[in-house]
Amino acid sequence: MRLLILTGPPGSGKTCFARELARELRQEGWRVAHVEADALRGFLWDEFNPKLERVARELFLKSVETCLDAELDLVIADDTNYYSSMRRELALLALERKVPWGIVYLRAGLDTCLRRNRERGEPIPEEVVRRIYERFEPPEPDRWWERATLVLDDSRVSDEVLEFVESDLRVEKPKKQRRRTDPPSVNEVDVRTRQVMGELMRRLSETGAATQELGRKLSELRREIVSSVEDPEKAVREFRRRAEEVIRECLHGNG
Numbered sequence: 001m002r003l004l005i006l007t008g009p010p011g012s013g014k015t016c017f018a019r020e021l022a023r024e025l026r027q028e029g030w031r032v033a034h035v036e037a038d039a040l041r042g043f044l045w046d047e048f049n050p051k052l053e054r055v056a057r058e059l060f061l062k063s064v065e066t067c068l069d070a071e072l073d074l075v076i077a078d079d080t081n082y083y084s085s086m087r088r089e090l091a092l093l094a095l096e097r098k099v100p101w102g103i104v105y106l107r108a109g110l111d112t113c114l115r116r117n118r119e120r121g122e123p124i125p126e127e128v129v130r131r132i133y134e135r136f137e138p139p140e141p142d143r144w145w146e147r148a149t150l151v152l153d154d155s156r157v158s159d160e161v162l163e164f165v166e167s168d169l170r171v172e173k174p175k176k177q178r179r180r181t182d183p184p185s186v187n188e189v190d191v192r193t194r195q196v197m198g199e200l201m202r203r204l205s206e207t208g209a210a211t212q213e214l215g216r217k218l219s220e221l222r223r224e225i226v227s228s229v230e231d232p233e234k235a236v237r238e239f240r241r242r243a244e245e246v247i248r249e250c251l252h253g254n255g
Contacts, residue, residue, distance in 0.1 A: 002074055002169050003064070003094040007081040008106035009133045010124060011113030013155030017106060018078045020157045021165070030074055033067040035060065037079035057086075057187070065093050074165065082136045084143060085190035085226050091145035100169040102148040105139050106155060143227055189235040193222050196239055204247070214250045218243055 004021075006014045015036060022032045037060045044052045044059075060079055067075040081087045087103060094101040108116075110133050117123045139146040150164045197218060204210035221242055229235040 001068070001072060001097075001099050002165070003068060003077060003090065003099055003101035004074060004165060005077045005081060005087055005090050005101060005103045006079065006106065007087055007103060007139065008108065009082065009110075009113050009136050010080060010129045011116035011120075012106040012108040013116070014078055014080075014106050017104070017152075017155040017157065018076045020155075021161065022076060024157055024162070025074060025165070031072045032074045032076065033070070033072050034076045035063045035067060035078060061089065061093070064090060068093060068097055068099060080132055080136075082132050083187075083190050084137045084139070084146065084223070085187055087139065088143075088145045088227070089187055100148075101145075102150065102164060102167075102169040103139050103146055104161070104164070105149055105151045107138075107151060107153050137223075188232045189229065190226050192232050192236050193225055193239045196236055196243070197222055200243055200247070209247075209251060211250070214247065217246050217250065221246060 006018060008014050015038065018034050018036065022034045025032050037056065040059050040063060041052075041056045044056055057079075060077075064075060064077050077090050079086075081090070091101055110130070113129055113133060114126060117126065117129050139149040139151075141147050141149065148169050150161065152161070200218060201210055201215060204214065222239060225235050225239045225242075229238055
């Protein structure tokens with residue numbers, strides 16, 4: 001058993017890739033589950049409804065979890081997973097079950113994503129594609145849950161892909177013992193710290209103190225908190241405290 005986490009903006013070719021990979025491996029006798037987030041969203045709405053996106057995400061995570069508990073060889077988690085925290089919550093599902101996992105990141109330019117989206121049978125709003133593309137956080141090997149990552153510039157299932165999937169996909173566990181975490185709470189840390197980030201940047205903009213350098217430092221701090229603090233309340237307190245320190249240091253340095 002292993003988990004393959006797909007990531008990439010809408011229209012990058014994830015679902016085509018997943019279907020072809022599942023087909024090839026099944027022909028070789030693999031028991032493969034392709035958990036397709038867009039198919040699950042189809043049970044919730046006829047047209048894209050952002051208000052139900054959280055419900056769709058929870059349904060997707062529960063489906064992946066159910067498949068990981070079944071007697072299968074491979075589970076493909078097919079969604080944009082555009083925040084690193086989204087990939088982390090999937091990795092935690094695998095980690096809890098001592099199942100190896102890997103990430104396949106499908107890269108594509110914005111024009112390509114928009115074109116493919118228009119060619120879909122049921123395209124999502126272009127502003128949603130643009131927004132996710134702008135917010136997309138590429139996998140980084142220094143994050144323990146993203147160390148086993150294969151980056152692809154097209155959706156073909158090559159020999160490189162098959163070798164990656166058929167490898168052990170061993171990922172080192174975190175150095176400190178982590179308690180069992182409910183996956184939605186991991187994403188809540190990401191969402192709530194982003195809200196605090198927005199509040200801070202609006203406050204700085206109103207006073208004319210917002211700078212690109214300050215925004216970069218706050219973003220780096222927020223990513224650090226998301227990757228290390230699992231409790232949402234604690235994460236918000238820690239981010240506010242340390243963010244204020246960063247702001248004071250930057251303003252003092254500029255003054």
